[in-house]
Amino acid sequence: MNKFSSIVVLLKSKISHDSTAEMGWVLFGQLVTVALSFVIVKILSGMGTKDFGIYVLVLTSAAFLGIIYGPLQQAFIRFYYEYLNKNLIDQYLKTVFKYLRTISLIFLFLVIIFNFLSAFLIEFSEPILFFILAGIYIIAFKVSEFFNSGLNVIRRRKENSILQSLEKIFIIILLLLFLYSKSLTLTNAFISLNASVIVFLFIKIFRFRKYVPLKANLPSNHADLHIKNILVKYSTPFLIWAFAAWLQLNGEKWIINEILTTSDVGIYAMMMMIVNTFVSFPINIINEFITPIIFKQVADVNQMENFKTGHSYILVTIAVALLLTIFSTIFTYLFGKEFIIIISNKTYTLYWYLLPLLCLGTGLFYTGQAQTMLGMVLNKPQKYIAPKISAGVLSVVFNLFLIKYFGISGVAYSILLVGIFYIIYISLVNKSLTKALQET
Numbered sequence: 001m002n003k004f005s006s007i008v009v010l011l012k013s014k015i016s017h018d019s020t021a022e023m024g025w026v027l028f029g030q031l032v033t034v035a036l037s038f039v040i041v042k043i044l045s046g047m048g049t050k051d052f053g054i055y056v057l058v059l060t061s062a063a064f065l066g067i068i069y070g071p072l073q074q075a076f077i078r079f080y081y082e083y084l085n086k087n088l089i090d091q092y093l094k095t096v097f098k099y100l101r102t103i104s105l106i107f108l109f110l111v112i113i114f115n116f117l118s119a120f121l122i123e124f125s126e127p128i129l130f131f132i133l134a135g136i137y138i139i140a141f142k143v144s145e146f147f148n149s150g151l152n153v154i155r156r157r158k159e160n161s162i163l164q165s166l167e168k169i170f171i172i173i174l175l176l177l178f179l180y181s182k183s184l185t186l187t188n189a190f191i192s193l194n195a196s197v198i199v200f201l202f203i204k205i206f207r208f209r210k211y212v213p214l215k216a217n218l219p220s221n222h223a224d225l226h227i228k229n230i231l232v233k234y235s236t237p238f239l240i241w242a243f244a245a246w247l248q249l250n251g252e253k254w255i256i257n258e259i260l261t262t263s264d265v266g267i268y269a270m271m272m273m274i275v276n277t278f279v280s281f282p283i284n285i286i287n288e289f290i291t292p293i294i295f296k297q298v299a300d301v302n303q304m305e306n307f308k309t310g311h312s313y314i315l316v317t318i319a320v321a322l323l324l325t326i327f328s329t330i331f332t333y334l335f336g337k338e339f340i341i342i343i344s345n346k347t348y349t350l351y352w353y354l355l356p357l358l359c360l361g362t363g364l365f366y367t368g369q370a371q372t373m374l375g376m377v378l379n380k381p382q383k384y385i386a387p388k389i390s391a392g393v394l395s396v397v398f399n400l401f402l403i404k405y406f407g408i409s410g411v412a413y414s415i416l417l418v419g420i421f422y423i424i425y426i427s428l429v430n431k432s433l434t435k436a437l438q439e440t
Helices: 002-014 017-045 049-085 089-121 128-153 157-180 186-211 222-249 251-259 262-297 304-343 352-371 373-377 381-406 408-439
Strands: none
Touching: 017 049, 017 157, 017 262, 017 304, 049 089, 049 128, 049 186, 049 222, 049 251, 049 262, 089 128, 089 222, 128 157, 128 186, 157 186, 222 381, 251 262, 251 381, 251 408, 262 304, 262 352, 262 408, 304 352, 304 373, 352 373, 352 408, 373 381, 373 408, 381 408
């Protein structure tokens, strides 16, 4: 009780006009983005459950690419303020951008090669242009996400929120033009997505470089090698994390597609859109606001007082994630079917009764995910490799078995079981980390 009271007192002391305004812009940006995403989904779902299922499978490919981009993004956020305090921000950003540029060019080359070979070796039901557009969109989308994080980490919340909202609005305008001209196809949908993402990607890059300009002809020194080593060392565990997380959060769509149908993928994805709205998106709002603050607070992890403050923020994030899980489970039990109809149509309500289970399982996973902030603050993300891999493998095993015997219901059972397993495992890891910290 005393610990809870001290956290409340700490939070009150940190509330100011600036922090309130920041949180307001983060909240505004996320809420508007979610609302506009629903509009986009409403338009795309009109293509039918099969085409919507194909669209969702493309998005899982974007998530898979996050296995490479994600670790660099995590390292960038974690060490930005450390190198800023050391007056090495120029070397740091140049190194990060070099990696980002190299990764993007490699994947762009692979997209071109894949599409060139597929034209001769594979017969697709969709035109080759669709796959080219999908590949370019996936790369542009991941780079755009990186610069969303960039604007966020330098605390340009207002600008970041406005740009993300305008990006969605531009997509909607283009989709509506195709819709009203009766030419909305998967290919034209990805033309719309590409046009918006690429335009706003350049705007984000320009704005970020304006606020954090890099000096020309900066002399190289031993700091460059040190920065590279830090980035590689910190990022490597996240490569394993990301692969395991993709298996857990996206692999099931491909299993559904293989065992059931692409239409079932579309229906399931629509339900997960609602789950993400009430679980993932709100938690992301908190994370987007609090993560840069925590890392700035603990830029020097040896300052115990600063660490205690940062740890209090982490505890608040975990508590909020748990409360959101409870709320979303109850809400979807009461109003889940009606909500699906609002954002799509009755075709997607076939399995609506699974929504509470999906919310509960997903919420438990994200509550466990919130707990991993402790290891990242302590520069020990590798401590979570075992639970991450275990959760990913169990997810695949459960999905293969349960979907085969229970259909779509099997996915809900799998997500719930993995969520329970994951939060317990992460809690045990954090307990050992806290014990080791107290002994030092």
